[in-house]
Amino acid sequence: MPAGPFDQVVLPHLDAAYNLARWLTRSDADAEDVVQEACVRALRFFGGYRGDNARGWLLAIVRNSCYDFLRRHRPQELTDAFDEEIHTAVEDTQTPEALLLRRADRAMVRQALETLPLAWREVIILRELEGLSYTQIADVAGIKIGTVMSRLARARARLQQLLGSDATREVAR
């Protein structure tokens, strides 16, 4: 296949697409299926793409494909995320003990990320791993900037909680 706009614009962001799908689905095989479907979708809508931010555009399609996939195969994950959002207080988890998380190793961090509710996990991945700005995250996830900020704060508080307390146990042993 000759190098068309698809090869030039979409394929360079395949890692970003896979990383997002892998974190949202938490499965290698599912992530591959979702990315393939998303790329096919991206091609169908290629005429709708105006060209200033190919990565964000592709990530938005991947994100929607992940949600479609989860809605079909694991609908409970979508509702879990929603409930947790209502019931979590942010302030009381921001304690200095969380400093201990410096000791947290990679496996613990990965595990903590995987336990985050879907809606928080996606903003954390887009912010910390993809380095997107709040505006870009809002575009990809189809949410308001205020929601991006509150989800980030909640997600980080939860990570502090998970990693801080685990690390504390580690030290006490």
Added chain:
Amino acid sequence: MNCSEVRSLVHAHLDGELDLVRQVEIDDHVRQCEACQAIYESQRALSSALKTDGLYFTAPASLQRRVRAAVRSMAEPSRWWSRAFSPQRLALAGAAAIVIVAAIAGPIVSRRSHDDQIAQQVVSAHIRSLMASHLTDVLSSDQHTVKPWFAGKLDFSPPVVDLKDQGFPLVGGRLDYVENRPIAALAYRSGQHVINLFVWPSTSSADVGESFVGRQGYNALSWTRDRTNFWAVSDLNATELRQFAQLVQDRSSGG
């Protein structure tokens, strides 16, 4: 800046989302306030913990091959087309024959085959929307939610009407791709049947009356009005689909 203001902006600061003045104010405060410093440092520690190698999943080589293959198989028809009609392969006589035929039958045939092509495209889009469980991007029975959703995604604003009271409730809308352009697809239901109404601007100002085709067990009804092309596709029977189309025309006009 007091402690609670600083704490509310710690994330935005670490994410590089603040203007310089506020960045400096926070830095100053954090330097003087131990409690805030602890919070700031723990957030920074978290950020750097998340940036360690090994958390980022890179696409396996097999995925790149898969995607390439999937994309290639989608592009197949046009490849075949361009190969068959490439200058190297076309004998001059063949080209001449085509020119002659086109000159005689061109206006009729091209209009007809063009409609055929669109019919094929909208029926395929309809089938795909059911296969991939991707009927809607915006799920709403409220026309005032669905219509604005298209703003910014399309260069035209499709007429959106709800026909719930007439037995065809609106389910939602999505973007689709027909005739080399992104278009609006509105999903309706009639009992267990799904109707996709594809809408996009017409290139000609002439209205065209209803025309009906059946394909692969689906019925498609098209018309052009107010410089807008409409294609309704469904497995509904022809009579009910006509009824649906009539309602859409009655309700869209003037709106």
